Amino acid sequence: MNLTEKITIPSTVFVQKVDDEMVLLDMNSENYFGLDTIGTVMWHYLSETHSLAKMLSSMLEEYDVEEDVLRKDITTFVQDLEKNALIQIG
Amino acid sequence: MFAFNKNFIFEDEPTLSKTFQAQSSSIKIREETQSLKSNFTLKSDWVFMTGRALRYFSNQPFNEYNTIDTWALEIKNVLTLRWEENTQTIYYIKNKKYTPQLLLFWVLHTFFPLVLTLGKIAHIFHVSAVNIENQAVLFSAFSGGGKSTLTNYFINKGHAVYGDDTVAIQKDIDGYKVISSYPFHRPYREAEVLGYEIKNFVTNPQKLSRIYRLVQVDETENIVIISLSGVEKFEALYQSDFVMFDNMKQERYLFATAIAQYIDVYKICIPWDLTRLDEVYQAIITHNRV
Numbered sequence A: 001m002n003l004t005e006k007i008t009i010p011s012t013v014f015v016q017k018v019d020d021e022m023v024l025l026d027m028n029s030e031n032y033f034g035l036d037t038i039g040t041v042m043w044h045y046l047s048e049t050h051s052l053a054k055m056l057s058s059m060l061e062e063y064d065v066e067e068d069v070l071r072k073d074i075t076t077f078v079q080d081l082e083k084n085a086l087i088q089i090g
Numbered sequence B: 001m002f003a004f005n006k007n008f009i010f011e012d013e014p015t016l017s018k019t020f021q022a023q024s025s026s027i028k029i030r031e032e033t034q035s036l037k038s039n040f041t042l043k044s045d046w047v048f049m050t051g052r053a054l055r056y057f058s059n060q061p062f063n064e065y066n067t068i069d070t071w072a073l074e075i076k077n078v079l080t081l082r083w084e085e086n087t088q089t090i091y092y093i094k095n096k097k098y099t100p101q102l103l104l105f106w107v108l109h110t111f112f113p114l115v116l117t118l119g120k121i122a123h124i125f126h127v128s129a130v131n132i133e134n135q136a137v138l139f140s141a142f143s144g145g146g147k148s149t150l151t152n153y154f155i156n157k158g159h160a161v162y163g164d165d166t167v168a169i170q171k172d173i174d175g176y177k178v179i180s181s182y183p184f185h186r187p188y189r190e191a192e193v194l195g196y197e198i199k200n201f202v203t204n205p206q207k208l209s210r211i212y213r214l215v216q217v218d219e220t221e222n223i224v225i226i227s228l229s230g231v232e233k234f235e236a237l238y239q240s241d242f243v244m245f246d247n248m249k250q251e252r253y254l255f256a257t258a259i260a261q262y263i264d265v266y267k268i269c270i271p272w273d274l275t276r277l278d279e280v281y282q283a284i285i286t287h288n289r290v
Helices: A037-049 A052-062 A067-083 B100-118 B147-156 B230-238 B246-259 B274-289
Strands: A013-018 A021-026 A031-035 B006-010 B026-031 B047-049 B052-058 B070-075 B079-084 B089-094 B123-125 B128-132 B135-140 B161-163 B167-172 B175-179 B206-217 B224-227 B264-271
Touching: A013 A037, A013 B230, A013 B246, A021 A037, A021 B230, A021 B246, A031 A037, A031 B230, A037 A052, A037 A067, A052 A067, B006 B100, B026 B100, B070 B100, B079 B100, B089 B100, B100 B123, B128 B147, B128 B274, B135 B147, B135 B175, B135 B274, B147 B161, B147 B274, B206 B230, B206 B274, B224 B274, B230 B246, B230 B264, B264 B274
Parallel strands: B006 B026, B026 B089, B135 B206, B206 B264
Antiparallel strands: A013 A021, A021 A031, B047 B052, B052 B070, B070 B079, B079 B089, B123 B167, B128 B135, B128 B161, B167 B175, B175 B206, B224 B264
8 A cells, every 4th residue: 555645534424432532434435444442543543643654653753663564454454344334435 | 292302282283292491492293284295306116115116306415404494204105294393393295095193103202303313413223122220231133132021120110211212312511411212111012103102211312221121032041241342342232223225324323332332231141931021120139139
């Protein structure tokens, strides 16, 4: 995945916190998704930066994690979101 | 007839109940003879519910309103109901299959819940609800999932009831309150029937305490109660909605996520064996004492 690409959250996707999870609803499909604690943290950085590169650098500053591991986790996370039409990449 | 914290006055149907509560506001139900349909510029396609074809009439699209002051619902071959907000009146025109009992059913089961929803007055949950330890406890399940059977058991044990099929939920200063729906209970499956009258019916709104989502399990399995959180909690609340208009998805979502902050939601695994119903009852009672 190209880290220079921008991330857009469609206006049809709603996000609210319920307990320790984020609950996302796609209005078009009416599918909903829960993000666990780690997913919730990733969503926070993604929605703050709208950029994979900035998301990666911000999280590396904040967390004690290997860059390769984080890069892989972010890639998996955003691919899952894109597959379910919760974000648009590029 | 006392329902949804209102006195329903069926002015032209002397056979329907005259039981009222003092100091409660009223909804008048009045027959009219001229066609209602000419009053409206828009009508929906036919949709199917409870074995009947229904369609809506209005002067503005339902997805463009903030609040809508007059609209109508035709139940094909039975009757057409029209809501007039400023006079708090339901007008109806009889059709060939009309009966007073069908008027009562469609007003209480479907039409007035829509009035509360479209007027943004309350949210309607498709649940049964009983009083346990002076708290309103809701039971949610898919159709045929055991709500009415369990409610019947609680009635026989002397518990007061808020509703067998629906209740109205309203935001309160410190949480959410349950407004009882209508005093009928139907522990059997039959379309367009409200069922037996409930004598021990709660008339005052009560703070919403908790919801149990009933899940059928094999008759030999244990009764297990699990606290739900996150997306599972949201799902139980979101799927409890009675009214699911496409244009209200966002509102339903926000309501479910907001109410989730205030109440507890549990999944209860219910062995599908009527002889074990007392065990289920005792498990819920004990759980509410903890």
